[in-house]
Amino acid sequence: MVRARARVPIWLPWPLPMGWLVTGFLHAGDEHTGARAAGVALSGPGLTAGPADLLLIAEEVGVGLGARLAGLRGPDPGPGFDTGPAHAKVHAEGRPVPLWSVDAGPELAVYAGEARGRWLWALLWPAEAGALMADQFQFIDLREPGMDLDLPFGAPCPRLDGLPGT
Numbered sequence: 001m002v003r004a005r006a007r008v009p010i011w012l013p014w015p016l017p018m019g020w021l022v023t024g025f026l027h028a029g030d031e032h033t034g035a036r037a038a039g040v041a042l043s044g045p046g047l048t049a050g051p052a053d054l055l056l057i058a059e060e061v062g063v064g065l066g067a068r069l070a071g072l073r074g075p076d077p078g079p080g081f082d083t084g085p086a087h088a089k090v091h092a093e094g095r096p097v098p099l100w101s102v103d104a105g106p107e108l109a110v111y112a113g114e115a116r117g118r119w120l121w122a123l124l125w126p127a128e129a130g131a132l133m134a135d136q137f138q139f140i141d142l143r144e145p146g147m148d149l150d151l152p153f154g155a156p157c158p159r160l161d162g163l164p165g166t
Contacts (some may be wrong), residue, residue, distance in 0.1 A: 006035040006143055008058040008118050011092060013042070013137040014149070020044030021154030023053070026163055028065045037065040039121075040142075041157035052129035053159050056139075057121040066112065066121030069159075070104040076119065077102045077112040087111065088133035092120070093141060099133065109133070125159065 006027065016022075023043045027035035037059030046052035057066040064075030072078065077100070086098030092115040099111035099122060109130025111122040124130050140147060 005029065006038040007033070008036065008038050008060060009092070009116060010038045010040060010142040011056045011058055011115070011120065011139040012040050012142055012151075013056075013090075014140045015138075016042070016152065017044060017132070017135070017137075020054075022151045023154045023157035024160045026055075026057075026065075026160055028059070028063055036060045037063045039065070041160055043154055043157055046126065046129050047131050048126075048128050050126075052132070053125045053157055054129070054132070055121070055123040055157075055159060057123070058115070058118045059121070060118055063119075066119055066123070069163075070102065070108070070110045070121070070123055072102070072104060077110075081112060086113070088122075088136075090120075090122075090133070090137045090139055092116065092139040093144075094138075097139075101130070115139075 024041035026039045028037040029035040039057035042054045059065050082100045087101040088099040090097050097115045099113040102110040102112050104110040109124040109127045113120050
């Protein structure tokens with residue numbers, strides 16, 4: 001299981017937004033170093049017609065899982081992504097985490113920031129779902145003791161199809 005091997009937080013908004021379900025987990029790493037990147041996929045109602053998907057990824061610097069899934073060329077959001085005021089804010093284990101919008105094209109909304117010394121990525125489809133980040137989610141780390149939650153699961157997220165570590 002990802003939780004036992006993860007060297008990075010496994011962030012989950014808790015409580016989940018109304019109507020949202022956990023639809024998968026992903027990780028990147030190997031048997032020697034453990035999961036150096038880990039993520040949770042969620043699906044639920046979008047703000048406009050139709051469903052929305054959210055991938056939350058935590059990763060060590062240089063891994064590049066979040067950037068790859070966002071369609072970026074390098075392993076991080078790129079130079080200058082965090083200039084100016086943050087575009088969104090979440091709370092990770094009670095601490096405020098500013099997130100900046102990253103230009104990844106018209107099909108998805110991407111936010112990136114840093115929490116507990118690791119990259120934190122939020123990727124949302126369709127792009128209009130990026131407005132959900134205005135809700136100032138409260139994130140918990142599923143690796144922490146006592147986080148044996150009864151999570152509501154849905155059908156596997158199609159965004160994870162074909163990815164290693166899912």
